[in-house]
Amino acid sequence: MSTTPPMLQIKNLWKSYGDNIVLENLNKNVEAGEFVTLVGTSGCGKSTFLKMLLGMETQTRGDLLLDDQPIATEPDQARGIVFQQYSVFPHLTVLQNVIIAREFEKSPLLGKLFGGRKKAVLEEARQLLERVGLSPAANKYPHELSGGMRQRLAIAQALIRKPRILLLDEPFGALDPGIRADMHALILDLWREHQLTIFMVTHDLTEGFYLGTRLWVFDKVRHDPQAPNAYGARITYDLPVGDMPHDTFNQIQQSLNPADTNEVASASGETP
């Protein structure tokens, strides 16, 4: 594996459904280890973009390259995902939810491990649960967990196979603000420790500013009132965001003048 090409290359990427153009002409490179936050109004195509990264949608035109290869057109273990909900398996305990990925990997026939092989995997899973703070709940079922704990589990589950890219689809959207702050700290720590490459879709602009290294704003540049679907969204802002102390963060937020960003966001909010 050569290290020269960027990990993820987006070249002239278009996505449309019939006449409805969702994304037009995206061109970006993302290096390994970056933490990209995707913001934009609903319907701006950021979720479509995430689905293309995941392999659930295919581009209409252009290239999406992971490690210089076209990205697989169905989900696989190269890309981990945490959804806002339904991310964990309700019929498995916390521990079983984490080891299932290893069981898929090591047992093609049954998808289940027994005896000594299971023991080794369980040990690995316990350490991961310890890391995300779920050890006391290891034998509980997901319905017995709070929303925040469930997302911790979903993250642990996604991490065990060490995906090239970790995709987070509004993972903290349903959580209380206090819990959300804890989760931010956790995801930042994990990102540093495991040297992850993360794409996170969020509604919350401050979340976008605080987390990660890069902020992408999805928005429509051209707009035809007669044909609202004729033009797709582009990435209108590509801002470097540091993993910085809190006061620096405030300065940058002020210098960026988020009021403008909000205006852009609300203007495109009128498009259906």
Added chain:
Amino acid sequence: MKRLVNLTPSRPLKVLLGLAPFALILLIYVIASDARLEVNPNDKLLPSFAQMGDAMHRLAFEPSKRTGEYLFWQDTASSLQRLALGVGIAAVIGFVVGLLTGALPTLNAPFAPLLTVISLVPPMALLPILFIVFGLGELSKVALIIFGVAPFIARDIQRCTQEIPKEQLIKAQTLGASTWHILVRVLIPQLLPRLINAIRLSLGAGWLFLIAAEGIASTDGLGYRIFLVRRYLSMDVILPYVAWITFLAFMVDWLLANSSRLLFRWHHAGGNT
């Protein structure tokens, strides 16, 4: 005075209210039966509990003069065996068909419309065909239950399969799961409690087909017995048999409900999260 929608009876009162209709029905029966028997001691329509007890004692605890069997237990065993076979096979067929057509779009396309049409065929109308094809033996009776119940279970499981959140299937794939893995580790375990539920819902139809088939062509079974003694107006046998069938149906349902609650705690406590 609170609104009626806000009035909830206390627990003992609730039990009492629940039992009251049963007691009332029994009381009305006893009064009516007594009144008729007083006019005509040979009346067969509303036998007294003593007469029913005698009839049942004869069937349950005295060997039949003709065959030497204890008819009541023989009937019960035959019927339960047919029902278990029929519903069991229907559950397996229905589960596999429902799972595969629900999970795999390439199988859904050719088989889902067929399944819809098959489930609309009235099974009782097929009974003559089953008698012609399979003869009058056990097979045709079991086959009727299968034909009556399997399409319903298949469609129910198909719907349940499609209702499992797509996110879970995608998540499994990002964890490296193959189609087979998704079936055996994600879908089947989550569909088992739903299968038990589908079986519970289809047991009513199962009993219907069983008794109909036994009533038309059989040599034993609960349905056979009540259709047989109808010729002699033997209400003293028919009524206890109907009560017994109801009790059996209740017990089977109760067992299924409780085993589901024991085996699939996560399903009953939480549902989808």
